[in-house]
Amino acid sequence: MIAVMALALSALTSVQAQETPSQEGLKPVKYVFLFIGDGMSSPQRQMCDNYLTAIGQPGMLMNSFPVKSPTTTWSANKLVTDSAASGTAIACGEKTNNGRIGMDASGTRKLESSAYVAKKTGKKVGILTSVTLNHATPASFYGNQDDRGKYYLLGLDLLKSGFDFFGGGAIDKHNDKKYKKYVDDVYKNTLSAGKDFKGDIYELAEDFGYKVVHDADDILDLEPGDSKIIACQKEGSLPYAINHEKGLRLDQYLAKAIEMLDGKDGFFIMCEGGKIDWVGHANDAGSVLNESIALDKAVKVAYDFYEKHPDETLIIVTGDHETGGLTLGFAGEGIQANYKLLQHQTCSRDKFRDEIYRIEHKKDLTFDEVKPLIEKSFGFKFDGPKDDPMTVTEEELNLLLKGFEKDKKDYHNRALAPVVFKIFDKKVGLSWTTGSHTALPVITSAVGVNADFFKGNLDNTDISKKLKAIFQAK
Ligand SMILES: [Zn+2]
Structure with a gap:
């Protein structure tokens, strides 16, 4: 059985062993948005369309994009990926083992994400999420840790990144003197408690040139300036959309990020709807619907921007894996x-x-x-x-x-x-068939400049390879 699985995996992985795509024919793009629905595959997206059309509304905006490509998600060691390995694949363009963030499968070699490539070419970079900022998906764009549970160290990686805007949920375990990882039998914590504790991440942020803002009104009042910004809840993730509790929504964070990052060299913004996965684990259909629609509202903010800058903007929407076997x-x-x-x-x-x-x-x-x-x-x-x-x-x-x-x-x-x-x-x-993730491919959709570059059968690593090529296009 294990041999069969290994064979199947090697057959699968050989398909994705592509070279970095050629930059030929690619146009430079000033503004790039990458949306990731955590746990959002085709059933989740289709369910939203079914619902919206049933109540007489247009379907999901993300589903209306001209390019829609099936995208495989397996990790280096499992047919069914976790968000760390898939985040790393989408961000850095290389398959890794479940649990790794921005590191190769062995956990020893650091990988470079498309966000760092964008930054090097002069773009401002924004990282947004509805869950915590050092959770696996956002962390894959700035962090390099062999274990996704090293939240405190990922918080330090966030500060070291120099990226321009972080927005959404809190920095988890920001003051964790022991930075105990979450309990997981697979990835044992190798850190000795407190060894590298340097202080509360929110307080350290200033030393790294960041202004930290937690209050919702203060976040909405932010104006473009020189300072790099961490605009986030003090603790926890954004409230579930279905519960209508107070707090800023993902689309509001995105509107603010656009305002803060717009400039002569443009920007790259990664925006994650992270809680689609959480409610998928809970097999909670109404919440999956509402979280996915909340992400689509953020996509709408980007789309409105695209309509004002149609020759300078690219929008990509993908998922990191399916959750729940919906x-x-x-x-x-x-x-x-x-x-x-x-x-x-x-x-x-x-x-x-x-x-x-x-x-x-x-x-x-x-x-x-x-x-x-x-x-x-x-x-x-x-x-x-x-x-x-x-x-x-x-x-x-x-x-x-x-x-x-x-x-x-x-x-x-x-x-x-x-x-x-x-x-x-x-x-x-x-x-539902499971309370876990499945290996069902996700859909990557695209609109705007170079959207055709994302046409065809994709692997999740292709998204990073293609974005890096786009950022380097002259
Ligand atoms: Zn999950």
């Missing part, structure tokens, strides 16, 4: 699909689960007391007309009651929330 269509009761129903989901899986959990602490709780939360969060109707798709059938009610009884015995079981999600998925017409 399948569109549910064959259980005939192939039914009603994506409009996704509008009834009003909160993320995390939030729903926490709210249920809170209620279930109550003694002598009845199912009637839980119903309003299910109705509010998913639009279920317990006494609705038979022909209304949101009306709970007898079979569904039995499943819900079973989950509820299990939780009543011990609320740690957390059995009810997954049942609600399963029923909701069935009503919408979708399903």
Whole structure:
């Protein structure tokens, strides 16, 4: 089995062993945007189109681009990549092992990202994400660490990069005196605790010429100037789009980055929708929808800019891998699909689960007391007309009651929330095969100057190779 897998991987990897593409025929481009949907492959993008057209809106802007190319994502050591290896492939153009950031498969040779090439040619560089700034995908553009869990060291790499604008979620573990990595059996931490601790990253930033801004109003008030900027939340990632909590959104960060970085040599901006992956892991369709649409709103900001500068702008949108094994269509009761129903989901899986959990602490709780939360969060109707798709059938009610009884015995079981999600998925017409990533190729779409250069079957490493060639085009 392992031999077969190794053979399959070597056959796959031999396909992507391309030379750096020729710069012949390439035009220099002043403004380049690269969007990455973490965990966003074709099913996620198609689901959004299904939903948007069902509610009478145009589909996803990113899906309307003239170039759309299937893009393979495997890593050097696994058929199914993680965000570190795929981020490194997209950023640096070389396959590496899962867990590595900007390093080769052995973890010893540093790789150079397209962002550094852009910077060398005089462009300003912006790195934006809805998750934390030293998470795997953004870190792959500025960092070089053998283990994605070395957040503190990636924070130092961020400062050393000299890139012009960082925006979005916080710098994770910015003051981690021990910079303990997250627990992972595969990548053991080789650092001795605290050995290289140099101080809080936010405080060190000034020594590296950065101004750090956390307050939302202060971020919106920033004006172009000489200083390099870290505009981010103090802690954590941006709120889930579906929960409508307060805080700046990814498209607002991007609009600010454009304003700050525009200048005579132009810019390269990488903008990641990082939480599509998180909610994909949770098999949370409504949140995948909302996070993907939030990324598309940021794409719209770039597209509006492109329309003002059509001869100077290139926009690329890709994903780093698929998450959840999302399948569109549910064959259980005939192939039914009603994506409009996704509008009834009003909160993320995390939030729903926490709210249920809170209620279930109550003694002598009845199912009637839980119903309003299910109705509010998913639009279920317990006494609705038979022909209304949101009306709970007898079979569904039995499943819900079973989950509820299990939780009543011990609320740690957390059995009810997954049942609600399963029923909701069935009503919408979708399903999931895993809580992890899959090897399904992603889609890379492009519009603008040199967009045709991204036509055809791509591997994720091609994106970096092609962008580097574009940045060096004369
Ligand atoms: Zn993931």
